[in-house]
Amino acid sequence: MKRVKIVSTGSYLPEKVLTNHDLEKMVDTSDEWITTRTGIKERHIAAENEATSDLILKAAKKALEKANLKPEDLDGIIVATITPDNTYPSTACWVQKGLGLDNIPVFDIAAACTGFIYGLIMAESLIKSGLMKRVLVAGADTLSKFTNWEDRSTCVLFGDGAGVAIVEESDDESGIISRCWGANGNLGDLLIQPAGGSKMPPTKETVEKKLHTVHMEGNKVFRWAVRYMSEAALKVIKLAGMKGEDVDLFIPHQANIRIIEQARKYANIPPEKTYIVIDKIANISAATIPIALDMAIDEGRVKKGDILVFDAFGGGFTWGAILLKW
Ligand SMILES: CC(C)(COP(=O)(O)OP(=O)(O)OC[C@H]1O[C@@H](n2cnc3c(N)ncnc32)[C@H](O)[C@@H]1OP(=O)(O)O)[C@@H](O)C(=O)NCCC(=O)NCCS
Numbered sequence: 109m110k111r112v113k114i115v116s117t118g119s120y121l122p123e124k125v126l127t128n129h130d131l132e133k134m135v136d137t138s139d140e141w142i143t144t145r146t147g148i149k150e151r152h153i154a155a156e157n158e159a160t161s162d163l164i165l166k167a168a169k170k171a172l173e174k175a176n177l178k179p180e181d182l183d184g185i186i187v188a189t190i191t192p193d194n195t196y197p198s199t200a201c202w203v204q205k206g207l208g209l210d211n212i213p214v215f216d217i218a219a220a221c222t223g224f225i226y227g228l229i230m231a232e233s234l235i236k237s238g239l240m241k242r243v244l245v246a247g248a249d250t251l252s253k254f255t256n257w258e259d260r261s262t263c264v265l266f267g268d269g270a271g272v273a274i275v276e277e278s279d280d281e282s283g284i285i286s287r288c289w290g291a292n293g294n295l296g297d298l299l300i301q302p303a304g305g306s307k308m309p310p311t312k313e314t315v316e317k318k319l320h321t322v323h324m325e326g327n328k329v330f331r332w333a334v335r336y337m338s339e340a341a342l343k344v345i346k347l348a349g350m351k352g353e354d355v356d357l358f359i360p361h362q363a364n365i366r367i368i369e370q371a372r373k374y375a376n377i378p379p380e381k382t383y384i385v386i387d388k389i390a391n392i393s394a395a396t397i398p399i400a401l402d403m404a405i406d407e408g409r410v411k412k413g414d415i416l417v418f419d420a421f422g423g424g425f426t427w428g429a430i431l432l433k434w
Contacts, residue, residue, distance in 0.1 A: 111283025147365025188223025221422025271398025352376030
């Protein structure tokens, strides 16, 4: 069976940049604490009138243009996000509208920071099953809109942005070689937006208590992230019959530089083959990996035939990794 490959990428980061020094004026924190504990220096913040679908549209148009494709050439759109424009319709429907399409199947998936990997695996299986030929997979989040800007333990960690990949059947050896994905809902309460859903619909009180923003037990999340990301990276490398040294570029989810470092070491991937952009973009949940991939391509870090590994972990908990030949 033929492999499935990424034929084009695009990304978009909102114009406004919020630095650690800006945050020093907002909460009791310091550039030194944020940099040493997380690796983050700055993050991009969406404008008030910029929704998640607006960021995706900008990234999608770039990816289509690069591949010399028109929106009509797409058979489906998958959007991975936990910050949708609305609960319904799906953000994918707004993206479809923005691209001027009106009949292909489109849908959202909610797998938090692992969303782009879940989306790619779903696109791969839809293409391999023959149901679709070409799929646009987007990872996008506007976490700044669901952040408690008075909580220093979370507000320094996140940013906004969108990244997309256009995926189709491969005509050579390039494409996805191995993949793994999983979830453990027993740990859901450790990283949660408590209000705004059917469990706790929005009320004056939930808004006042900021229960529609991210709530996280950072220390516990950190330990699970290290474990699940380490195991997932090593698993896809082993499934492909390879070793860590065979990886040309490791593009992990960027939540904390210390998590990345531990996962990299566990999978035996050399540091110079690990792509780090957390300093510039912070944690953008599902958007982190596709944005990092697009940046790495622009910088000439990805060459034909290279072995790439994507690796992520997120709320749920969810995790997943993909090994592919470029
Ligand atoms: C959030 C995180 C950076 C905190 O780092 P940490 O080393 O675990 O720090 P702790 O939470 O133990 O806090 C240590 C101290 O720093 C303080 N602190 C927390 N945030 C701070 C900030 N922004 N600035 C300054 N001090 C801060 C705490 O209050 C605590 O002070 P205390 O010792 O006086 O109580 C880290 O736990 C993490 O990255 N967790 C995983 C997050 C994640 O990946 N989330 C998304 C999953 S995709």
